Amino acid sequence: MEGKVAVITGAAKGLGRAFAEILLREGVKVCLCDINTENGRRTEKMLQEKYSNDRVFFMKCDATVDTELESTLNHVIERYGGIDILCNNAGIINEMDWKKTVAVNLSAVIHGTLLGLRYMGKAAGRPHGVIINIASVPGAVPMSYGPVYTASKQGVVGFTHSVGFLSPNLNDVCVNCLCPTFVNADILKCDESAPDFVCSRDAQLVEPSRKMFDEVGIMGPEEVAESFLELVMNESLSGAGFLITRASKSLLRMPLELPELFDKYSSL
Ligand SMILES: NC(=O)C1=CN([C@@H]2O[C@H](COP(=O)(O)OP(=O)(O)OC[C@H]3O[C@@H](n4cnc5c(N)ncnc54)[C@H](O)[C@@H]3O)[C@@H](O)[C@H]2O)C=CC1
Numbered sequence: 001m002e003g004k005v006a007v008i009t010g011a012a013k014g015l016g017r018a019f020a021e022i023l024l025r026e027g028v029k030v031c032l033c034d035i036n037t038e039n040g041r042r043t044e045k046m047l048q049e050k051y052s053n054d055r056v057f058f059m060k061c062d063a064t065v066d067t068e069l070e071s072t073l074n075h076v077i078e079r080y081g082g083i084d085i086l087c088n089n090a091g092i093i094n095e096m097d098w099k100k101t102v103a104v105n106l107s108a109v110i111h112g113t114l115l116g117l118r119y120m121g122k123a124a125g126r127p128h129g130v131i132i133n134i135a136s137v138p139g140a141v142p143m144s145y146g147p148v149y150t151a152s153k154q155g156v157v158g159f160t161h162s163v164g165f166l167s168p169n170l171n172d173v174c175v176n177c178l179c180p181t182f183v184n185a186d187i188l189k190c191d192e193s194a195p196d197f198v199c200s201r202d203a204q205l206v207e208p209s210r211k212m213f214d215e216v217g218i219m220g221p222e223e224v225a226e227s228f229l230e231l232v233m234n235e236s237l238s239g240a241g242f243l244i245t246r247a248s249k250s251l252l253r254m255p256l257e258l259p260e261l262f263d264k265y266s267s268l
């Protein structure tokens, strides 16, 4: 991993910051992208003090703005010579502004992946590349208090499974996704005063789910980061999704209800 270059969207805090930190620990150079400059600069300072100024930097980037994402990747290539790891992590839960939720959680992930396939691996004259898209458990099961969030994450899982089948042969880039259960991050607050963290306000739907926190448990971002690192280092898997719970990590096969069909056609 020493000397590799990574770009992580939504890296100013939460899971994205934990992914950045574990890669830095392994000797990777990291570009932290986020829409939030204040948090981004704070995280940049903290990580530069720990790992050195030239191995990590922040770039303000709204992942939903096509030109910003593309110019960010170009900037990283100019600065570090290429990109080896791309994590499309930025995500929100906002059931009211559903178009924004789809834009951040799904469209930006699709665009990021397509750019990654162009700027990484064979297409860019680079060695093997890795793209990790961050989905969630609702990528595989319905989440009643967040139908739009669920749709966006199922889109990420379906897109990743599809694009990841061919990408290793075509581009020498593996594309996989992670589906963690609850992680201790601001997104869980569902705080009405923070417009981007709004889930369904229907108490009948939300309250039972709060009880689920106790049953399912809430992981620390650094626990998920360990699984993230494993997947980054795995050069044989592509088009896969990993379900990550506190107790275990398992491969998520799609389409869930048609495993035989999946086996028959997955090599096409
Ligand atoms: N926290 C949880 O329980 C779980 C979170 N996830 C997913 O993990 C990913 C990271 O979320 P968390 O760290 O939990 O949330 P978080 O709210 O702590 O961090 C999300 C980051 O994304 C940034 N962001 C939002 N919109 C952006 C945009 N348009 N462009 C660039 N950056 C943007 C925010 O400024 C923030 O820094 C999301 O995709 C989320 O859906 C998945 C499973 C569970």
Ligand SMILES: CCCCC/C=C\C=C\C(=O)C/C=C\C/C=C\CCCC(=O)O
Pocket: 093, 135, 136, 137, 138, 141, 142, 143, 144, 145, 180, 181, 182, 183, 187, 188, 189, 190, 199, 206, 207, 209, 210, 216
């Ligand atoms: C009660 C308020 C919940 C707020 C949740 C906010 C964000 C959640 C983000 C996630 O990505 C959720 C991650 C895992 C969900 C785990 C299980 C879902 C089961 C669906 C259900 O029965 O509701």
